[in-house]
Amino acid sequence: MRTGAEKTRVTTNNKKLIALDVDGTLVDHEGRMSEQVREAAQAVVEAGHEVMIATGRSLNATLPVIQKIGMTSGYSVCSNGGVTLRIDMDLPDGYEVLKRVTFDPKRALMALREKLPAAKYALEDNEGNFLSTERFQDASFGIEAKAVDFNTLLDTTAVRVVVFSSETEPDDFSRAIHSAGLDGVTYSVGWTAWLDIAASGVTKASALENLRQDLNIDPSRTVAIGDGRNDVEMLSWAARGIAMGQAPAEVADAASEVTTSVYDDGAAKVLRRLL
Numbered sequence: 001m002r003t004g005a006e007k008t009r010v011t012t013n014n015k016k017l018i019a020l021d022v023d024g025t026l027v028d029h030e031g032r033m034s035e036q037v038r039e040a041a042q043a044v045v046e047a048g049h050e051v052m053i054a055t056g057r058s059l060n061a062t063l064p065v066i067q068k069i070g071m072t073s074g075y076s077v078c079s080n081g082g083v084t085l086r087i088d089m090d091l092p093d094g095y096e097v098l099k100r101v102t103f104d105p106k107r108a109l110m111a112l113r114e115k116l117p118a119a120k121y122a123l124e125d126n127e128g129n130f131l132s133t134e135r136f137q138d139a140s141f142g143i144e145a146k147a148v149d150f151n152t153l154l155d156t157t158a159v160r161v162v163v164f165s166s167e168t169e170p171d172d173f174s175r176a177i178h179s180a181g182l183d184g185v186t187y188s189v190g191w192t193a194w195l196d197i198a199a200s201g202v203t204k205a206s207a208l209e210n211l212r213q214d215l216n217i218d219p220s221r222t223v224a225i226g227d228g229r230n231d232v233e234m235l236s237w238a239a240r241g242i243a244m245g246q247a248p249a250e251v252a253d254a255a256s257e258v259t260t261s262v263y264d265d266g267a268a269k270v271l272r273r274l275l
Helices: 035-047 059-068 106-115 150-154 170-179 204-215 229-237 249-254 266-273
Strands: 017-020 050-053 073-078 083-088 095-100 120-125 130-132 158-164 185-189 194-199 222-226 240-243
Touching: 017 204, 035 050, 035 266, 050 059, 050 204, 059 073, 059 083, 059 095, 073 204, 083 204, 106 120, 106 150, 106 158, 106 170, 120 150, 170 185, 170 194, 185 229, 204 222, 204 229, 222 229, 222 266, 229 240, 229 249, 240 249
Parallel strands: 017 050, 017 222, 050 073, 222 240
Antiparallel strands: 073 083, 083 095, 120 130, 120 158, 158 194, 185 194
């Protein structure tokens, strides 16, 4: 049952922009969203806050989350800021892509291949397709990747590049990435031997800031919740940046506060307090 606070609609003066990471924040590392988190997220959407999913997932892997928390309008940021969506159920697909930020991945891919020759590589192109080496698939792609050779990736315009090495320890993977000297791109290393690459200067925060300005929401009204290294810029950008309890130290340091872990419904606890 909804409480009186949850039934109250926000006004223009107290509307917040609330940016929500997905994996490790709204869903656990097995991909499950608890009822407590789902209900809390739905409540802030229903209250009229400007709720935005901000995720490393690509578009098709983000849409089910948008649906689950009851978003029928608004905006979301996918591919770590590379893709910005407008949600509108009156549109044929229920959304439109407002912006795709692309880059030439060739230099970065060649540098990484030298350091990580056995790694798997995948690329999201400027039309939302995924290409990958060695039949590399991941749930965050949202669609089945087409198997190609590495040279095809070099000649493809990218929104997002993913590198994964199951044979490399995370610390060794991080050292290899840093020694590759990646120039002209933005990148973040994940929990394991996983790397996400976007165009230079493109992060969740850069896409959210563009939306904040377009919607004329005061910077003091921004809130963000996340747990990963790809959330550092977003947590620093928000007036109130909240790290999940299981977040690495460098992520927690970028936040203004820390909630409990995803397995203790930390996001729900924060969202309830926003009502």
